[in-house]
Amino acid sequence: MRDAGEGAVEQAVEELVADVFRRACTSREALEHVTGKWSLLALSALAESPHRFGELRRRVEGVSERMLAQSLQTLERDGWVHREVRSAIPPHVEYRLTEGGAALVPHLLALISFVEDRMPAVHASRAAVDEVRPPR
Numbered sequence: 001m002r003d004a005g006e007g008a009v010e011q012a013v014e015e016l017v018a019d020v021f022r023r024a025c026t027s028r029e030a031l032e033h034v035t036g037k038w039s040l041l042a043l044s045a046l047a048e049s050p051h052r053f054g055e056l057r058r059r060v061e062g063v064s065e066r067m068l069a070q071s072l073q074t075l076e077r078d079g080w081v082h083r084e085v086r087s088a089i090p091p092h093v094e095y096r097l098t099e100g101g102a103a104l105v106p107h108l109l110a111l112i113s114f115v116e117d118r119m120p121a122v123h124a125s126r127a128a129v130d131e132v133r134p135p136r
Contacts, residue, residue, distance in 0.1 A: 033078055038063050038071040040108055043080060043097070047105040050096035080104060 018027040033039055038060065045051060045059040057068055072095060075081040080101035084094050097105060115122075 030078055033074050034080065034104060034108065036071065038067050039075055040112070042068065042071055042095075043075065043101060043105055043108055044112060046081065046095060046097045046101070047109065050094050052092050052094055056095060075101070 019025050020028050020031060022028075034043065041060045041063070042056060045056055048059075051059065053068070053072075056072075057063060057065060060068065063071075072081060072083065076083050076095075079098055082096050082098050082101075084096070086092050086094055
């Protein structure tokens with residue numbers, strides 16, 4: 001017969017097992033954070049070099065100040081990005097990849113490259129589907 005302590009340990013171990021297909025899996029949320037459009041682009045830009053906020057906003061065309069700030073805060077909280085306040089005149093904030101972020105980015109860049117390379121096929125597929133079922 002099991003005691004209550006064993007059940008709690010088994011439950012804790014089960015919670016640590018990453019399975020993105022399970023609703024309660026915390027890796028699902030982390031995956032969502034790094035694959036969001038603005039996060040993915042910010043991480044890719046930071047792979048080039050550390051950037052100040054304004055530089056990142058110019059590099060990632062189309063992102064609003066609010067969305068970039070939210071994305072960077074989330075990426076910092078998850079440990080992918082480091083935020084450093086520089087004591088310069090005027091003071092400024094610089095963002096750079098952490099060790100984990102630097103290890104993550106090649107996978108994101110490979111995904112971006114794969115999608116970019118497949119764009120002719122994507123456009124052809126869209127055109128074929130749109131002929132049968134026009135977009136709304």
